[in-house]
Structure formats: structure tokens, C-alpha cells
Amino acid sequence: MNAQGEVERQEVAQAAKDSPVIVRAEGLTKQVSTPDHVLTIVREATLEVRAGEAVAILGASGSGKSTLLGLLAGLDVPTSGRAWIDGEELFALNEDGRARLRGRMVGFVFQSFQLLPALTALENVMLPLELAGGKDAAARARLVLGRVGLADRLGHYPRQLSGGEQQRVAVARAFVTEPKILFADEPTGNLDSATGEQVIELLFEMNRERGTTLMLVTHDEALASRCGRRIRISGGELDKG
Numbered sequence: 001m002n003a004q005g006e007v008e009r010q011e012v013a014q015a016a017k018d019s020p021v022i023v024r025a026e027g028l029t030k031q032v033s034t035p036d037h038v039l040t041i042v043r044e045a046t047l048e049v050r051a052g053e054a055v056a057i058l059g060a061s062g063s064g065k066s067t068l069l070g071l072l073a074g075l076d077v078p079t080s081g082r083a084w085i086d087g088e089e090l091f092a093l094n095e096d097g098r099a100r101l102r103g104r105m106v107g108f109v110f111q112s113f114q115l116l117p118a119l120t121a122l123e124n125v126m127l128p129l130e131l132a133g134g135k136d137a138a139a140r141a142r143l144v145l146g147r148v149g150l151a152d153r154l155g156h157y158p159r160q161l162s163g164g165e166q167q168r169v170a171v172a173r174a175f176v177t178e179p180k181i182l183f184a185d186e187p188t189g190n191l192d193s194a195t196g197e198q199v200i201e202l203l204f205e206m207n208r209e210r211g212t213t214l215m216l217v218t219h220d221e222a223l224a225s226r227c228g229r230r231i232r233i234s235g236g237e238l239d240k241g
Contacts (some may be wrong), residue, residue, distance in 0.1 A: 001104075002130055004019060005035060010175050016197070018158060019052050019053070021049065021050055021051075022049060022050060022051040022085065022213050023049040023072055023083075023084070023181065024047070024049070024083065025047050025048075025071070025081065025082070025083045026046050026081060026082045027046055027081035027082065028042055028044070028045040028046070028068070028081035028082070029043055029079050029080045029150055030042040030071060030077040030079055030236075035102075041064045041208060042067050042068050042233075042236045043235075044237070045068055045071075045237075050213075051213055052211040052213055052216070053228055054204065054213075054214040054227040054228045055215050055216070055231060056217075056218055056226055056229070056230045057215065057216065057217045057231040057233060058219065058221070058224045058231065058233070059232060059234055060219055060234070061103035063073070063233045063234050063236070064186050064235070064236040065217045065219075065233050066186075066217055067229060068217075068233060068238075069185055069215065070203065072085075072215065073108070073183050074101065085101055085105055085106070085107055086101075086180065103128070103131065103132050104132075106181050106182075106183060107173075107181070107182045108205070109170050109183075109184040109185070109187045109190035110170070110184075110186075110187070111186040111188075111190055112190065112197030113167055113169075113185060113190075115158040115169055115173075116158075117157065117158050119157070120155050120156060121145060121150060121153050121155070121157075121158075121161065121165075121172075122138065122145065122155065124158075124169055125144060125169060125176050125185065126138055126141040126217045127147055129141065129176055129177060132177065134177070140229070141172070141176055142154065144172040144175055144176045147172070148168040148171055148202055150165060150169065150172070153169075163191055163195065164191055164195030164199070167187065167190075167191060167199050168198075168202070171203065172186075178210070179212065180212065181212070182203065182212050182215070183217075184214065184215070184217065185217045186218060186219070187199055187203065188223075203216070204226065213230040214227070
């Protein structure tokens, strides 16, 4: 990271210190039963993230970091423990209630892109707006796709796009609803280094410019160092030091 990037990282981190807590977990535990034993994937995870922070969840493959992210987003249900988004307790809500909260507050970028193959780039980005009943979906989607450099790919289907272009569509889809929180799970895992760098720059740009809280799962130490805070997970247990 260059000197300017380090200054920007510190400025964002400093600004977030006085912000309210937007993601909180107490004692989150996820266990899975097998024929032989009970496997604990995440154990007693407790953490707080303030609005506008950029936080890396750092760990090796199989450490539990993706499961933790899914629990914090309400995509998965814990065996025990509690979690809150913007003060609303996730697991006091039913599945529909959690979906509505995510639609209002959260954007996602996954390693596997998760674009709908039967929809064009424009239609993929319009979809969350349409599901939320938002107005001017097409115009807003075009604007965001332009921001990520895909103004000339609006009518292309995922199979007609490179991996980097597909991930930029996914970033545009995540940001088109202007979420307060972005959960990104190994967003560059399927990309070459140059393309991955472009995607990461987009994520941090949104964090800086719009104050979007960024929670980034990665095994990459260099990428994690660009976040204002790093939370390590090993064997399902957090080390926040």
C-alpha cells in the first residue's frame, strides 16, 4: 500500500472510532452434528464493528471465517449466541424478517460472483432494487455499472463476461442499494492479481466515499493490512488482539 493509501486508511479508521456500533455479536457458536461427533465451526465469537469501519476477518482455509460472516449477516443461524445489525437482533427475527433487514442494510460480494445466468449485467444489478420496490431501477443500475467501468457491457450475460467483469457486476449489484454494510467473502479468490486489485480498490473506494462499513473475509495478509482493523480466527475461535 502506498503512503497515500495508508493515510486514507488511518483517516477512515479514526473517523469510525466515534461512530455507533452497527454489527455486534455475543457468544456466537455454530456446531454441526456428524455421525461420529459434533463439529464446532465457530466458538463463542464476540465482537463489535462500528459504522464506517473496514474490518478484515483473517484466517486460513477452514478456520471458520466464512461461517462467521454468514452468521453476522443472518444468512446462517447459530447453535447459540446472539447478533445485531444496526441495533436489531437478527435471530429474534424469522427468516423473512432477516431478509428484509438485509435488503435494507446489507450488500454482499462473494468469491463465486453468484450472478443469475439468465439475466444481463444490467438486469442482475437492477434485481435487488426491484425486489425492494425501488424506483428508477434501470437508471440507478446503469449509473453504478458505469462507476465500475462496465457502461459498455450492460446487455451482456454473465457467460459473455470475463471473471473480473463478472465480479465488477457483483460489486455494482452490492452497492446499487447503497447499503450501510458490505460483507465481502474472498472477493478476489477467483481473479488474477491485477483484476483482483481493481475490485479491491472499488470496495475501499465505497468505504471511503460513502462510509459503507466493510467486513472483508480473506486469507491474504497484505489485503487485510489495508483494513483499519484485523480480527483473526483460528479453529473457530477469535483472537482480536
